[in-house]
Amino acid sequence: MSAVQLKARPALRLRLSWQPWIRTLRRVPRAGWICFLIGLINAGVWSVVLPPFQVPDESMHLSYAQYLAETGKLPSGKPTTTGADANGQFSPQENNVVNYTFAWSLSGGLDTRGVFTPAQQKTFERQMRVPASPVGYGYSTDQTNQPPLYYAYEALAYWLTPSSNLLARLAVMRLASAALLGATVLAIFLFLRELMPRSRWVWPLGALAVAFQPQVNSIAGGVNADNLLYFASAATFLALARGYRRGLTTRRAIAIGVVVAIGLLSKLTYWGLTPGIGLAVLLMAYRSRGEYGYRRAAKNAILCGSIAATPFVVYGLLNMTVWDRGGFLAGGLGGTGVSTVPLIETLEYIWDFYLPHLWFMHYQFPGETNAHTIWVNGFIGLFGAEQYGFPLWVYKYGQYLIYAVFWLAVIAGLRRWKRLLEWAPLAACVLVMAAGLVYEIGTAGVHNVLGHAQFEQARYMFPLLALYGLMVGLAPKALPRRWAPVLGAALLMIVMAHNFFGLTVTISRYYG
Amino acid sequence: MQSATPARKPRFTRSLLGWTIICGVAIFLGVVALEMSGSAQRLAGTNGIGANEIVGQARAGQKICQPDVTIPAGGAAVRMEIFTYNKPMPRGRLTLTNSSGKVVDSGTLEPGGPQGMTTIPLAKSKAVTGTLCIKASGPLAFAGQAEPAGPTTMTINRAAQGASIAVLVMLPGNKTWWQLLPDVIRRFGYGKWSFLGSWTFIAAALAVVFICVLALRTFWSETS
Numbered sequence: 001m002s003a004v005q006l007k008a009r010p011a012l013r014l015r016l017s018w019q020p021w022i023r024t025l026r027r028v029p030r031a032g033w034i035c036f037l038i039g040l041i042n043a044g045v046w047s048v049v050l051p052p053f054q055v056p057d058e059s060m061h062l063s064y065a066q067y068l069a070e071t072g073k074l075p076s077g078k079p080t081t082t083g084a085d086a087n088g089q090f091s092p093q094e095n096n097v098v099n100y101t102f103a104w105s106l107s108g109g110l111d112t113r114g115v116f117t118p119a120q121q122k123t124f125e126r127q128m129r130v131p132a133s134p135v136g137y138g139y140s141t142d143q144t145n146q147p148p149l150y151y152a153y154e155a156l157a158y159w160l161t162p163s164s165n166l167l168a169r170l171a172v173m174r175l176a177s178a179a180l181l182g183a184t185v186l187a188i189f190l191f192l193r194e195l196m197p198r199s200r201w202v203w204p205l206g207a208l209a210v211a212f213q214p215q216v217n218s219i220a221g222g223v224n225a226d227n228l229l230y231f232a233s234a235a236t237f238l239a240l241a242r243g244y245r246r247g248l249t250t251r252r253a254i255a256i257g258v259v260v261a262i263g264l265l266s267k268l269t270y271w272g273l274t275p276g277i278g279l280a281v282l283l284m285a286y287r288s289r290g291e292y293g294y295r296r297a298a299k300n301a302i303l304c305g306s307i308a309a310t311p312f313v314v315y316g317l318l319n320m321t322v323w324d325r326g327g328f329l330a331g332g333l334g335g336t337g338v339s340t341v342p343l344i345e346t347l348e349y350i351w352d353f354y355l356p357h358l359w360f361m362h363y364q365f366p367g368e369t370n371a372h373t374i375w376v377n378g379f380i381g382l383f384g385a386e387q388y389g390f391p392l393w394v395y396k397y398g399q400y401l402i403y404a405v406f407w408l409a410v411i412a413g414l415r416r417w418k419r420l421l422e423w424a425p426l427a428a429c430v431l432v433m434a435a436g437l438v439y440e441i442g443t444a445g446v447h448n449v450l451g452h453a454q455f456e457q458a459r460y461m462f463p464l465l466a467l468y469g470l471m472v473g474l475a476p477k478a479l480p481r482r483w484a485p486v487l488g489a490a491l492l493m494i495v496m497a498h499n500f501f502g503l504t505v506t507i508s509r510y511y512g
Numbered sequence: 513m514q515s516a517t518p519a520r521k522p523r524f525t526r527s528l529l530g531w532t533i534i535c536g537v538a539i540f541l542g543v544v545a546l547e548m549s550g551s552a553q554r555l556a557g558t559n560g561i562g563a564n565e566i567v568g569q570a571r572a573g574q575k576i577c578q579p580d581v582t583i584p585a586g587g588a589a590v591r592m593e594i595f596t597y598n599k600p601m602p603r604g605r606l607t608l609t610n611s612s613g614k615v616v617d618s619g620t621l622e623p624g625g626p627q628g629m630t631t632i633p634l635a636k637s638k639a640v641t642g643t644l645c646i647k648a649s650g651p652l653a654f655a656g657q658a659e660p661a662g663p664t665t666m667t668i669n670r671a672a673q674g675a676s677i678a679v680l681v682m683l684p685g686n687k688t689w690w691q692l693l694p695d696v697i698r699r700f701g702y703g704k705w706s707f708l709g710s711w712t713f714i715a716a717a718l719a720v721v722f723i724c725v726l727a728l729r730t731f732w733s734e735t736s
Binding site for chain 1: 529699705716720733
């Protein structure tokens with residue numbers, strides 16, 4: 001029986017059936033599934049190219065997932081003690097693998113290599129045969145205050161691996177992450193279809209720009225909770241676009257609620273998007289009032305909010321009661337508090353964090369924090385622990401290409417100003433979403449950089465990947481109709497070459 | 513409303529699109545061939561220690577040693593980050609001793625060079641694992657890693673220092689990526705799950721070609 005009766009009262013009867021969802025999936029164009037496959041395979045390739053633990057914070061994400069898989073509990077996040085427990089952040093099995101893959105030194109120096117010679121490989125194989133417990137202690141790492149959904153997903157991959165070898169499990173878990181990139185790419189394909197339903201070639205172009213983005217793949221090829229965050233964010237953009245274009249029905253309200261719940265349980269960064277999402281849902285409910293009436297529109301908005309919030313509230317209460325994780329958010333979002341820095345100063349620092357310093361500003365980051373280096377160069381590609389990348393000329397000229405694509409997209413949007421006006425209210429909500437993320441990352445960045453901690457990385461903006469896909473997809477449409485696909489093909493080949501050379505610099509970094 | 517010349521525009525666009533793709537692929541293959549033909553000094557191995565900080569400071573005449581250095585087959589020189597306090601490089605001698613204390617290889621630190629990354633050619637280029645020592649006529653400092661401190665940490669005049677020196681072993685002469693490809697493929701399977709051997713390099717390369725063709729084909733068919 002595929003239908004579930006949720007409410008008995010006729011006025012509130014809500015009939016949930018899987019059939020419409022399956023029909024929706026069946027309606028996805030073949031090109032969408034191909035984009036999914038390309039995203040999955042490309043991230044899969046990155047997953048075998050990147051040595052173990054050379055994805056940002058992978059050792060910590062793995063330790064969280066392994067602890068959850070082995071104990072069924074979330075890590076308590078107790079601070080690590082010294083002495084015998086000094087390595088207690090990870091299980092003895094993970095410590096063994098980290099040590100004998102030279103993971104720490106490999107992420108430190110550019111000339112360092114991991115297991116590189118036949119003699120080192122023999123030692124490595126011998127050490128991997130030494131039995132070590134996979135059960136860790138759940139001590140605090142930089143990731144223990146994050147919500148558990150991604151780790152539960154990875155725990156499934158961990159359990160399903162037909163081997164207790166941690167490196168085998170890591171390989172399978174990395175493939176599970178790669179599947180999330182495939183899903184992200186598919187969501188962006190469908191998002192573009194909602195925005196530009198008559199321009200079929202734009203959908204794969206924008207989606208494939210994300211599928212081939214090397215910095216995205218350098219995360220998607222590893223175990224990192226960002227991957228679920230990227231998927232949830234892309235799915236949010238899709239759900240909002242559908243709800244806005246087609247009206248906020250009960251089913252669409254549920255869909256938005258579900259993707260927001262996934263986002264909230266994936267990584268706390270998603271909080272930055274929520275003010276804009278809330279506004280968008282209210283806007284959709286308001287627009288739907290004519291079709292469904294005020295009561296039903298309001299009910300749908302409330303239903304959406306309830307579905308989004310309930311799992312997170314349950315998670316927070318479990319943090320406080322069952323899991324003993326030190327509070328509702330398990331200490332998360334603490335880094336975003338900059339109570340010691342006055343508001344004007346904070347805003348100037350945040351400006352400095354993203355944009356060039358202006359003449360009238362008083363406050364500036366100490367040292368050589370450079371917004372351009374962080375966001376533009378980081379987007380072009382600074383891999384590993386931001387320690388290696390392309391030759392300098394790639395960043396020098398690559399930025400002009402990014403600016404050109406951006407302005408072409410703006411021109412294309414202005415050329416379709418009537419259509420732009422139709423979407424303007426939702427675009428305003430998206431701006432609020434982006435501003436929320438920018439503020440959240442900015443305040444955390446101010447907090448960390450003033451504390452002399454390395455923080456800033458381009459990947460923190462990747463919840464907005466759908467907008468990158470939109471930019472690349474839209475840019476060719478600035479040209480006359482007959483030339484637009486030609487520019488589209490050129491852009492597609494540039495993003496493919498970008499991905500290819502991202503792979504080759506990674507191969508030369510670790511194996512050359 | 514259909515255009516006055518309905519067949520011409522698509523034909524023009526398709527033809528131009530086809531030529532754009534052909535030219536793009538040709539340029540891409542040319543750049544790859546050029547990049548692969550670039551010749552430079554290449555690594556034969558490392559001791560797995562990062563050059564993160566200055567860890568070893570030896571005065572003139574002091575012997576500074578780093579145990580557990582492997583010279584793999586084909587290793588012709590060692591490379592280290594050596595600092596001389598902004599003075600010219602002093603003359604020095606490098607020795608490599610095996611576990612029984614016998615000197616199995618040696619090299620000379622040529623005087624007068626600048627501080628920084630310094631390459632010291634080995635006299636015999638033998639594949640061996642042993643202790644690498646340097647004794648120089650002036651003060652030297654070396655880059656390495658303060659952790660892990662363990663049985664293979666460096667010594668100065670036989671006194672353990674709780675840190676390790678980063679040592680790179682270089683292949684002889686310059687090599688192109690074409691020449692290095694077999695080594696890269698072999699190394700690709702190291703330090704991973706045993707199932708993910710060298711074959712994954714070939715599989716990954718084929719997969720990249722496959723998705724690029726698939727992406728272009730999809731775009732092509734969606735523009736029709």
